[in-house]
Amino acid sequence: MAETELAQKLQRRLVLEDNEPPTDAVEEQSLEQQHQNGEEKVLTSNADSELSAKLNRRQDINTGNVVPANRANIFNPYTEFKEFSRKQIKDMEEMFKKYDSGKDGFIDMMELKFLMEKLGAPQTHLGLKNMIKEVDEDFDNKLNFREFLLIFHKAAAGELEEDSGLLALAKLSEIDVDVEGVKGAKNFFEAKVQALSSSSKFEAEIRAEQEERKRQEEEKKNRRAAFKELKSAFNQ
Secondary structure, three states: OHHHHHHHHHHHHHHHHHHOOOHHHHHHHHHHHHHHHHHHHHHHHHHHHHHHHHHHHHHHHHOOOOOOOOHHHHOOHHHHOOOOOHHHHHHHHHHHHHHOOOOOOOEOHHHHHHHHHHOOOOOOHHHHHHHHHHHOOOOOOOEOHHHHHHHHHHHHOOOOOOOOHHHHHHHHOOOOHHHHOOOOHHHHHHHHHHHOOHHHHHHHHHHHHHHHHHHHHHHHHHHHHHHHHHHHHHHO
16 A cells, blocks of 8 residues: 555656756746846836937927927028028028038037137137027027027117127128128118018019029020131131
8 A cells, every 4th residue: 555655656756847847947937037027127218218308308399498300491591581681691601601610500619719700809718608608599509500690680689788799790790781881780780671671672682683594694695606606707
């Protein structure tokens, strides 16, 4: 009886050992589970951080602390700054490009320093920082073209202090000021605004540009015809 019971116990023991996974397999399965749990935690953490950043940026935009990223894509200086003529905006753009020595679409502090020195109104480091801060809508510590135009917009609206470096920039720039013979940027821009309504001025300038291109094409055509006639005379 005892021998039969012992034999049954031994048989059950062997069956259990056959069905039990090896120790290495158990450890490998445990490590795999830990790895998966770690990856899930990292992914969850990254998703939470990304969502938090998006929510913070949206809150900043809603409160006016950040300019939406798509503003640059829809910016049109001719429609947004209607108080300026096309020629004035083009002159400002040429000036902007001239001092954007890095050719990256921005005027940084060192480039602004060089610009003010060229205009004969050098600024201190703090003065340059304050100049940028006054029109820096996206808080990147440099000026894009729209922010550069804001300098002249604020000058025209009388929104700059007399001792402001930005007002000195607007007054000392060569954007038609010497031609108009006015004392200040504000008077100069107000005179331009009063001369013509924005819409009719814009249309007149478009027509003028088209007529100028047409005239240039006509002159080229006449020169080609004269050259062919002269060549034909020599060949006779």
